[in-house]
Every structure is written in C-alpha cells, then in structure tokens.
Amino acid sequence: MKENSKVRHRVLDTVTRLFYEQGFQATGINQIIEESEVAKASLYEHFPSKEDILRAYLEDATARWRTDFAAFCNDRPPGEKTLLALFDYRKQRAVEGGFKGCTFVRVAYELPNLDEASLDIIRKHKAYIKTMVKQHISLLPVRRSARETEDLAEMIVWLYEGSGVQSSLERSAHPIDAAKKIAQKLLS
Amino acid sequence: MKENSKVRHRVLDTVTRLFYEQGFQATGINQIIEESEVAKASLYEHFPSKEDILRAYLEDATARWRTDFAAFCNDRPPGEKTLLALFDYRKQRAVEGGFKGCTFVRVAYELPNLDEASLDIIRKHKAYIKTMVKQHISLLPVRRSARETEDLAEMIVWLYEGSGVQSSLERSAHPIDAAKKIAQKLLS
DNA sequence: ATAAAAACGAACAGACTTGTCTGTTTTTTG
DNA sequence: CAAAAAACAGACAAGTCTGTTCGTTTTTAT
Numbered sequence: 001m002k003e004n005s006k007v008r009h010r011v012l013d014t015v016t017r018l019f020y021e022q023g024f025q026a027t028g029i030n031q032i033i034e035e036s037e038v039a040k041a042s043l044y045e046h047f048p049s050k051e052d053i054l055r056a057y058l059e060d061a062t063a064r065w066r067t068d069f070a071a072f073c074n075d076r077p078p079g080e081k082t083l084l085a086l087f088d089y090r091k092q093r094a095v096e097g098g099f100k101g102c103t104f105v106r107v108a109y110e111l112p113n114l115d116e117a118s119l120d121i122i123r124k125h126k127a128y129i130k131t132m133v134k135q136h137i138s139l140l141p142v143r144r145s146a147r148e149t150e151d152l153a154e155m156i157v158w159l160y161e162g163s164g165v166q167s168s169l170e171r172s173a174h175p176i177d178a179a180k181k182i183a184q185k186l187l188s
Numbered sequence: 189m190k191e192n193s194k195v196r197h198r199v200l201d202t203v204t205r206l207f208y209e210q211g212f213q214a215t216g217i218n219q220i221i222e223e224s225e226v227a228k229a230s231l232y233e234h235f236p237s238k239e240d241i242l243r244a245y246l247e248d249a250t251a252r253w254r255t256d257f258a259a260f261c262n263d264r265p266p267g268e269k270t271l272l273a274l275f276d277y278r279k280q281r282a283v284e285g286g287f288k289g290c291t292f293v294r295v296a297y298e299l300p301n302l303d304e305a306s307l308d309i310i311r312k313h314k315a316y317i318k319t320m321v322k323q324h325i326s327l328l329p330v331r332r333s334a335r336e337t338e339d340l341a342e343m344i345v346w347l348y349e350g351s352g353v354q355s356s357l358e359r360s361a362h363p364i365d366a367a368k369k370i371a372q373k374l375l376s
Numbered sequence: 377a378t379a380a381a382a383a384c385g386a387a388c389a390g391a392c393t394t395g396t397c398t399g400t401t402t403t404t405t406g
Numbered sequence: 407c408a409a410a411a412a413a414c415a416g417a418c419a420a421g422t423c424t425g426t427t428c429g430t431t432t433t434t435a436t
Contacts, residue, residue, distance in 0.1 A: 007413075023300055025213045029394060039414045044395065100300040105353055109297040112211055112288040123357055155370050158363075161353045162346025165293055169311055175346075182343050195383075217424060227384045232425065 008046050010036040058121040083136040087180035091173045101168035198224040246309040271324040275368035279361045289356035
C-alpha cells in the first residue's frame, strides 16, 4: 500500500504548504524532508524525482479542490447560488493563503517549460470549472442558446481568472467581490 | 554614464529573452554573462545583485510595453478601436513569445515573496492599463456614469487578464480573440 | 599623449542543489 | 515469534548557485 502510506501523505501535506508559500523551485528537497519528518531515502522511495512530487502535488490539489468546493457549496441550491459560490470560495482561499494566486496558474507560470503531464492536470482543472459553470448556467430559468451559454460561461470564467490575478497583485479580496457582482448582473 | 552603458543594455536585452523563456530562477548569472558577452565583474558593477537585475528588467519591460503599444495603435483612432487593440496587442505578444503568459504576472507568481519595489512596478503597470481603458471608454458616444465607466473598465481588464491566462495554459490565441469579441459587445 | 575609468578573463569562496548509497532500526505480516 | 518490508539517520557525490577579488587590457576624456 504505497499510495496511502504515511510518508506520502506527510510529504504531500508539507509541499502543499511550502510550494504555495515559497514556490516550487525555492523549496528544496532538504526542507521537504525536514518539515515532513521523513527520511530522504524514504522520500525517494515514493517519489523518484522532484518532478514526481510536483505531479503528485498537482493531482492532490485538484482532487482536494473538488471535494472542498463541493463541501463549500453544501447547502446552496444548484444554479446561480452555486455558480456564484465559485467567487466566494476563491475569496476564502485567497484570504487564507495570503493572496499568492491560483495554485495551478502559479505552477504553470513559474515553470514555463513544464512537462505535458503536469500541464494537463492544470488544463483539466480549468476545464472542470468551465464545464461546471456551463451546467449551472443551463439550470437557470433564463432560456439561452448553446452559443449564448458558451459565451456567458467563458465570460464568467475569465472574470474569475482575471479578478483572481488582480486580487493577488493587490493583496486584496476586493477584485473578487467586484467580479462576483458583475457575474451576478450578467446572469439575470 | 552608467545608465546607458553597453553592458547594461546588453544584459537587459539578454534577460528580457531569458527571463521570459526560462523564468527568473532558472536563469543563472553565468548564463546571463555568457549570452550577453559581458564579464562577471562588469555585470556586478552595474547590478549589485540578481534582484537588481530583476527590478531593472521590470522597469525596462513596462517602459517598452508602453512605447510598443503606442506604436501598435499608431493609426487607430482613440476610443473603441484603440481599446480593442489591447487584445490584438496581447495576442501578438502571446504568439511571438510562445504563450508563456504575461511578463509581469509571471514574475509575481514565480516569486510570491517579491520585494515591494518590484511588486509596485507590476501594480503600476496594471494600473496604467486600467486608467487607459477608462479614458478610452469615456471617449465613446454612449453616455455613462462614473460608476458605470468604472465597472465596465474593470470587466474589460479582467477579460483581458483572464483570457491571457487561459491562452497561456492552452497555448492558443483563441481565448484572447473570444475575449475581444465579448469586450466589443459590452462597449456598444 | 597621458591619466582615469571601465570592461575584461578567470580563479576562487562558500553555500546550496538533487539524488545515491550504506547500514540500522522499526513496523508490518504470515 | 520469525521473516519480510518499510522507514530510518546520515554521509557522500557531483554539480550548481551567487557573489568577490585578482591583475590586465581596453576605452574614454582631458
């Protein structure tokens, strides 16, 4: 049972914190083994290279994003409420994480020559969000063509991305709030 | 005349290429001196540390962005045409640069603990664009309140940012084109 | 032409990097 | 309880990193 081992779990816990706070490159193997209280040989038994840690980190992050967001939307009805919860969720994460930006975009931007496997995890994460947005739009009372739904979903996703970037640069949640209001107006 | 020296110029030329292609941390001092054909002692005469190179790089990049964009808009009338040129300009840069994302956001995301001076250069660059967008909106025939102008400018800026991010993840200019069309619709 | 300034090549320091390997101890499993 | 598997601590390799310092050569300015 290598997949659920304690070593793996502790390493992923640690890098989830460190990669976000410091970035991937600024986080050394030695710091990882020290803070996760794991022997270097054990770490390399589970992750043959640092890139493998990165891939596992991304997979873990996208899985956790989905379950955490689902939990966040627990008591909200599908449709507009859940759709707008996207912005509230991002706001919460931004505040808690110190406004360092989207986990996934951060990796892609830090490593412009990222391997395709890792890049695909990031792409799929963004595609997942867009699909979700489209689904919730189609649940709304307003009748929309497929084309209109697609355009609206794109617009909302870009408001989400763009306000996330600006929130990070300004170290403020305001852009996310403002983008949410705009999205709300667009939906009605 | 240290500001216009050939050493400084060649170093900035080189890092403009290397920082964008590889990122800041992945670019070593030794590669910089080799490709800019400058002695290490000369480089450290002009830039006491690597962080100083980064600051100079950002200042240079924002200055060049402004002049290049002005040249790009050369024959376009102020108002909608120039405003939408923002998207065309971003598209051109994205294609030429291999879809590695916005120069400035890249730095901020790669270095989450960036010094305030550098972060301010980035913030001012984004503020400059937003101010420009507002100015061009106010030139349009449609009458808008200050509040409406502000909201519209924010929306356009986030479409610009968001589509830029997605364009980079997908390595495709399509999101920028699509965002431009949406912006166009919003303006009328 | 001569003096001052700038750029040069190259060695060097010291710390850090990822990854390997060895032998020991702990944990798990039959 | 014994055998197998996993995790351990830590030394080590080989290379990289930023930054300093040397004496020499080239360029610039008076």
